[in-house]
Amino acid sequence: MLNVGILISGAGSNMLRLLEDMEQPHPGRASLVVSNTPDAAGLAKAEAMGIATQVVDHKLYRGDRSAFEAALQKILLVHEIDVICLAGFMRILGADxxxxxxxxxxxxxxxxxxxxxxxxxxxxxxxxGDAETGCSVHEVVSELDAGPILGQSRVAVLPDDTASSLAARVLVQEHQLYPRVLRDFLVQFPSQA
Known part of the structure; x- marks a missing residue:
């Protein structure tokens, strides 16, 4: 079984859906949730589900992204993480x-x-003036949001939509898409084949 680490920065609604899905028979095990913000509400949610949590506060590493990422990497290796899911992690990760x-x-x-x-x-x-928008799950590459797309869900844009109303409907789709794509990804992961 593959160890999954989830990186968050806030409330962790997508994290929660991934954790709930991994409570069912699953090719992955939720092993760790890491936040770059100590007061992220998602940490308490993960702890309540019995998931190990860690904080790597990015503010302690101002101006030194490589040191922040080294601290993050060390925690991920200690927990023997195989796959990382970014779920509202609001930091751009460096190429290394x-x-x-x-x-x-x-x-x-x-x-x-x-x-x-x-x-x-x-x-x-x-x-x-788009007629539709939606969400995408993709592999992370060094270029921002440019990795191979693994799945998408579409949402119609309604005439009276605001950014907030649209965001709420897209989030419903995110909560369905991400767990499904993670399952498929882990089943096809090289060590599982």
């Missing part, structure tokens, strides 16, 4: 860290990639 986890790190992004990489995706979709 990403390279070390190439093919073993997933992210969920609130747009139909390759459209709207980065932030403010809902407002960008509204401003462009």
């Amino acid at each position: 860290f990403v390279s070390a986890w190439q093919g073993r790190m997933l992210n969920i992004h609130p747009s139909l990639l390759p459209k709207y990489q980065g932030l403010k995706t809902y407002q960008r979709a509204l401003d462009a």
Whole structure:
């Protein structure tokens, strides 16, 4: 069984869905949740489910991304993590860290990639007059939100949508898509074949 580590920065709603899914028969085991913010609400949720948690406070490493990533890497190795899921982890990871986890790190992004990489995706979709938007799960590569797409869910943009209303409907799809894609990814993972 593969050890899954989940990186968060906030409430951890996608983390929670992944953890709940891994309570069922699953090719992965939720082994660790790490946050870059000590007060992330998702930490308490993970602890309540009996999952080990750690904090690597990015503020302690201001101006030294490599030291932050080295501390993060050390924790992941101690917990023998096989696959990382970024779930609302609001830090851009450097090329060396990403390279070390190439093919073993997933992210969920609130747009139909390759459209709207980065932030403010809902407002960008509204401003462009898009008829639909959605979410994507992709492998993480050194270029932001540019890795191979493993799954997408589409959401219609309604005439009276705001960025907030659109975000709420996309989040429902994220909660369904990410667990499904993680399962498929782990089943096909080389050590499972």
